Amino acid sequence: MSCWGGSSRPTSRPDLAYSDWSGVAHGCTRKLGMKICGFLQKNNNVDDKSRIVRFFNDQQPRSILTRDNERDPRFRRTETDFSNLYARDLLPAKNGEEYTMQFLLEVVDILTNYVRKTFDRSTKVLDFHHPHQLLEGMEGFSLELCDQPESLEQILVDCRDTLKYGVRTGHPRFFNQLSSGLDIIGLAGEWLTSTANTNMFTYEIAPVFVLMEQLTLKKMREIIGWPNGEGDGIFSPGGAISNMYSVMVARYKHYPEVKIKGMTAAPRLVLFTSEHSHYSIKKASAVLGFGTENLIFTSDFYCACYLVKWFCCVSAVQGFVPVFVNATAGSTVYGAFDPINEIADICEKYSMWLHVDGAWGGGLLMSRKHRHKLNGIERANSVTWNPHKMMGVPLQCSAILVREKGLLQGCNSMCAGYLFQPDKQYDVTYDTGDKAIQCGRHVDIFKFWLMWKSKGTIGFEKHIDRCLELSEYLYHKIKNREGYEMVFEGKPQHTNVCFWYIPPSLRLLPDGEEKRQRLHRVAPKIKAMMMECGTTMVGYQPQGDKVNFFRMVISNPAVTRSDIDFLIDEIERLGQDL
Amino acid sequence: MSCWGGSSRPTSRPDLAYSDWSGVAHGCTRKLGMKICGFLQKNNNVDDKSRIVRFFNDQQPRSILTRDNERDPRFRRTETDFSNLYARDLLPAKNGEEYTMQFLLEVVDILTNYVRKTFDRSTKVLDFHHPHQLLEGMEGFSLELCDQPESLEQILVDCRDTLKYGVRTGHPRFFNQLSSGLDIIGLAGEWLTSTANTNMFTYEIAPVFVLMEQLTLKKMREIIGWPNGEGDGIFSPGGAISNMYSVMVARYKHYPEVKIKGMTAAPRLVLFTSEHSHYSIKKASAVLGFGTENLIFTSDFYCACYLVKWFCCVSAVQGFVPVFVNATAGSTVYGAFDPINEIADICEKYSMWLHVDGAWGGGLLMSRKHRHKLNGIERANSVTWNPHKMMGVPLQCSAILVREKGLLQGCNSMCAGYLFQPDKQYDVTYDTGDKAIQCGRHVDIFKFWLMWKSKGTIGFEKHIDRCLELSEYLYHKIKNREGYEMVFEGKPQHTNVCFWYIPPSLRLLPDGEEKRQRLHRVAPKIKAMMMECGTTMVGYQPQGDKVNFFRMVISNPAVTRSDIDFLIDEIERLGQDL
Structure with missing residues (x-):
């Protein structure tokens, strides 16, 4: 059986402190033969090795989880050598508690560094690689699965590299999808949800989450305007x-x-x-x-x-x-x-x-x-x-x-005896799983409930008003700007601003099929360069008889006018010679 | 509009150090009028206030995130007063980085404490409350959503209470569902997944995860035995x-x-x-x-x-x-x-x-x-x-x-132009989203991939063999034991062991409808008491003409023979007088 073959690849990487700044410039020049991305001011991964958690102390950031030997000797020995530790040494292993805590804190350190840098505009939005490059394996990072376990050190490297080669959807200059941003409370909510690791089908094993779902859905129905929030x-x-x-x-x-x-x-x-x-x-x-x-x-x-x-x-x-x-x-x-x-x-x-x-x-x-x-x-x-x-x-x-009310239940219920026993000690109308087409159902409610608690209804309102203001700013900025053409008339109703960027070489071309064909290729080319440079991301597509155009959307609370300006500058910088 | 009404409930709780040990005994005696759960040796929530992160130092656990003023003065001031901080003070707020890190570390502290206690058998599996109790609001914990924001302190309380009133599905004595256990590597994988917060529809925004999914699915197909792991x-x-x-x-x-x-x-x-x-x-x-x-x-x-x-x-x-x-x-x-x-x-x-x-x-x-x-x-x-x-x-x-190959794509593809552009710079056969009935799709692969890396194929094998051994242990333990009757003949093929517990009062009854009716009520009663006491959880159900029986399943690596023994003792303790 193929899954029992040998494993031979190295499981640790000698040096984590590679710089990918050189890779950025190299990637841009090598792959596209143009544009040095000199506006990126900082190395994307320079902090990856130092792994510090800063504390707010005397206005000075301070590292308390550092492995720096100059620190208080009490903390010198907190360094754990993960190269000889394996998943089997963690809980529920005997005496696994301390290693478990150490390991989780290391992971948290990687994640908090990632969060910090995601909000830092000098960080790249992505470090683009083609599928074949990632499949061949980057230095110290292989996607292949083996028969034998890898050390926790390698697992930590894998975590870092997974983030490194991914896309920072929370970055203030990531505009590619309708979903963007990284809400800190929502993130905390997801971490808790994963830790609780339960399932929505019954009140029995998700009492709090089931009630949160009911209350939140009722609130949403009230906001829709259904009388008393009734419904399902x-x-x-x-x-x-x-x-x-x-x-x-x-x-x-x-x-x-x-x-x-x-x-x-x-x-x-x-x-x-x-x-x-x-x-x-x-x-x-x-x-x-x-x-x-x-x-x-x-x-x-x-x-x-x-x-x-x-x-x-x-x-x-x-x-x-x-x-x-x-x-x-x-x-x-x-x-x-x-x-x-x-x-x-x-x-x-x-x-x-x-x-x-x-x-x-x-x-x-x-x-x-x-x-x-x-x-x-x-x-x-x-x-x-x-x-x-x-x-x-x-x-x-x-x-x-x-x-x-009742339609969801009527439509989907199958009354599985092993989940929805009628003779439980609590009110089983709270066992709502039979309304779903799923059996097990992920807990999607907690992060949302927690965000609502932390922002209040007014917090969501502010966020939405702000995003719409920003899109109006973009609309006004480009609607009469040279080299831009709007895809539809009038102010956008939502945050979607759809436009063509017309490079100088196309501006004087007469309207016709040649211009259309050339314009059709502009957005994909600019987008490709953005991705190779890692500076920003925005979507494009054709629609009906309209050739490829950019669709800008804003839903990330981290976005400011300067980021909108940056996007436009970047489109012009990358597109001016096309 | 109803969502703009006032908010009047208090947003902080004076004392977090309540003991729920008294609540356990009280709950058991009050609600069921029987059985003092004296086997629970420790307070479930006593650590909630101390919030320590222990480091492995000189064999002595040590708190370095403590707020204890006897510690090194450098760390005294790490205490942040969250009662005047709000979600709006976190990133992307200006100067929000330190508060963000502090807040996330507080959450991690809550979560790591939860993890630690989940593996501790003296912790209860759950702290049962009826829906109306949780809906009315527990002390300092209300599920209601308001217009105005709550302080981060209250958010942290909400996180703690959400876990407190939930069910510990990773507890070694939680046997209620086919999914149980709390794998530490898997948990770390989920935390990372939430932090990456991306979507599986295109390689463009989930390059690493898309490739991990492909490789892992291929591995699974190889294990199934399809030639070269081909397929989809x-x-x-x-x-x-x-x-x-x-x-x-x-x-x-x-x-x-x-x-x-x-x-x-x-x-x-x-x-x-x-x-x-x-x-x-x-x-x-x-x-x-x-x-x-x-x-x-x-x-x-x-x-x-x-x-x-x-x-x-x-x-x-x-x-x-x-x-x-x-x-x-x-x-x-x-x-x-x-x-x-x-x-x-x-x-x-x-x-x-x-x-x-x-x-x-x-x-x-x-x-x-x-x-x-x-x-x-x-x-x-x-x-x-x-x-x-x-x-x-x-x-x-x-x-x-x-x-x-190709059927999933043929069956489901709709070729949405705004996602699946054919003119991207990379090989778009990696944009696999159009195979799905979903549009956005959660990243479910990373935790699994990371676990496979960390355990190897042999690690999963060991886990599975061990769970099946444990279920065999249970089967042999009860198959000839007084008061037990197996639901089906022979050794279980999987970890499912299905049995009736017949209380002494029923053992001498002649077979017939009365005995059936009374036996039908036994499992729900014992289960209700288990839940009220919070000691363990196991599923039951009727099947066809068979009255309610227990279905024991084992998939949690934390389970040992002693937990199986505990379950049987507990069933007998709670059921002997029925």
Whole structure:
């Protein structure tokens, strides 16, 4: 059997103090043949070896976990030689407690250094390597798994290197995804969650987390505007699954017999969504057995009205039954908001389920200034809302909220006897696991609950207002700037600012296919250079007949105007000669 | 809007040094009117206030983060007053670095104390409270969310209390679930994962994790026995979703048009599974639109053969098409293994997809002694294997492995332009996110990869062999013991030992309905007392016509024979007067 072969690679690395500053410049010049990244002022990894934890003492940072022999002799001997220690020496091993604490503190030291440097703008956002480079193995860091154990020293090296070759999604200049930032309270919440290492299916083994989930979901429903926060909901592994829940629950509401008899028991069900909606609605229609051709994409609201009416009229004749409309609150690329009230009117008229996909835009409900963009959301039958996006909660944290109580349970319950015993000593209505399509379910609530406690509702509001202000700043900065063209008219509704950067060499070209083709290649080239240099990251994509453009989004509280300025400078620096 | 109401509850707690030892005895006597839990020797929370981090120095544990003023004056001032600090004072706040480090170290101190005490048998497994008690709020601990922020001091109290009122799933006497234990390397891996806070959809933002996933999945496929580890796979949010993937992929293989046209494009598809299989197969049949009535439960292998043949014969006439068989490798309650080779013969004969649900039993593949129980698994088309169960990886970590390459991608891909741009600078075949039904996907791989590195394949083997030895010890201990009756004949195949404890008062009763009814109430009563006392936790359930019985499972490396002895003593202590 292949897994019992020999292991021969070295398990320790002689020198951790390599500098990757030289690698940066080298990478940039070697790989791209241009641009020395001289604006990076500091070595990215220079602190990795010193492993200090600083304490706030006399205004002077101080190392108390140092291995420096000049320190108080009491602390000299705290150095543990991990090269002869293995996982088997840690708890539950006999006398493993001290080694366990030492090891965990070493890990924490690596992590706190990482956190510190993530917020330091002189640190690179990433240290890019191609897949084949990482697969071949970097110095002292191999991804291969072996039969024999590696020493804890090597494990610590592996931890450092995993972070080193990764991407700092919390960096103030990481703008690549809708989820960015590194909230310290959320991080602490995740560390605690991992330490508690439990599962959401029953109150029995997650009493506090189950209650936190219930209270938080109720709060979210109140904010949506459902009377007294009544209704139901669950945290799911991401917005795509939350959206899938909405389609499932809508189907169950209209055709409960599908649960038992399958889709053949229902007529041909039709779903509607806008062409700018998230692709997870299409995924759900494939997964759940509707078929993607029964999901109708509408180009705008009037088109939607027309199509819904058409389908409703022909349904008696051709067997089509429109059941579900998805309204997007904050589209992925443009950050656009569908007119929920108008869509709700149609849904009410034709008895269709209204789902609001607020995975990205739901956070705006926390802002008195911006929540009007979701007016009508209280009329939705279900809502997806991802606190891990606009609210800065660590990944993952996504809620599906349902206005009518009991549907989630009815739709999904299978009453497994080994989990959901009716004869427990406590009120078993708190065993909420049977509402889920999952059995075991990760605890996604604690970090969010803890952040809410620590910021208050007003803290989330401030964060959201600030991010929207910053995107407005970017919009005003580039809308009339030479070399920029906006992808859509008017101020962005969310933090999404979509634009083309047009290098000088293209500016005088006549409009036409050649210019389009060349412009299409600009964003990928600039993005590639950004990544090789490690200075910043921002997304790009084509959309419909529009060639590749940048999509800037802001959800990280660490971002300032200077970072927006930096991004624009960087695009121009890297793109001016294209 | 209701979320903008006032906040009036106190945000700090005067005294953290409460003892919950008195609460234990009180809880036991008050709630159950019996049994003083005098075997608990130590206060559960006595260390919570001292918050020490011990260093291995001259064989004497030493506190270096203490606030004790007798210590070296340099460290006296490390005390930070968190009562006037808020989340807004932490990074990215200006000058927030030191407070951030201080706060994170305080949290780590809480967590390391929790870890230490989890492995200490004198600590309670849980401090049980009813939902209404926790909802009403314990002293200084309220679950309610407010508009205004709470101080970091209160946040630290909240962290402590969340752990205090939770369940120690890593405790050597927690036997309640298939997932138990607290692996220190896995824990460190989770802490790092949270700190990296990224997402698995593209190589772009998770280069190292994406490669780790690929290599680890390949290793798992090699261990399954697929040639050269070829095939495909993905980590999913739990075994239920992994099993759902298998049904989806089987449907796509046989009827790819369902993706576009929906279930109505296929004939009436029939699925097979044993009646002891996990309920997620039934959930999948409901979710995916097959309908639960088209999932056929077979009582044993011969029944399965007969039914499959019958369905295959009548399919031409009645439109039934059997497509999928689930073979369970380690059933949830009994730990039983279906005969995979025999089932594979049928599947090959009738061109059906063979899925092996090894969520629980897959871990045995790592043991040369026990892997024969999964003989034939290399003939499966897909396999679910949850390292978070028998291999002790922290929650969640579940893999779906598929023998034929390309099916996952074909089945699920939607080619979202904003994520999966074809014109990136690296090899985009590493952007594996489009294979998933999720969009964002949590990084579940790192902890597992790190554990594998640190233990080696042989470390997992030792762990598994040891857990099976312990369950054999339990089996031999009770099989002829007075007052016990085994639920199924013979030695358990996995670590599941299922038994009734028959209190003295029932032993002389004649067999019959009254005895059954009374016996049915025994396990829930003992379990309730265990939980109120907090001494241990073990699962129970009825199964078919069998009244409630205990299901003992072992997957925690901290368990020793003495813990098994303790469980039996405890059952007898609590159950003797029933």
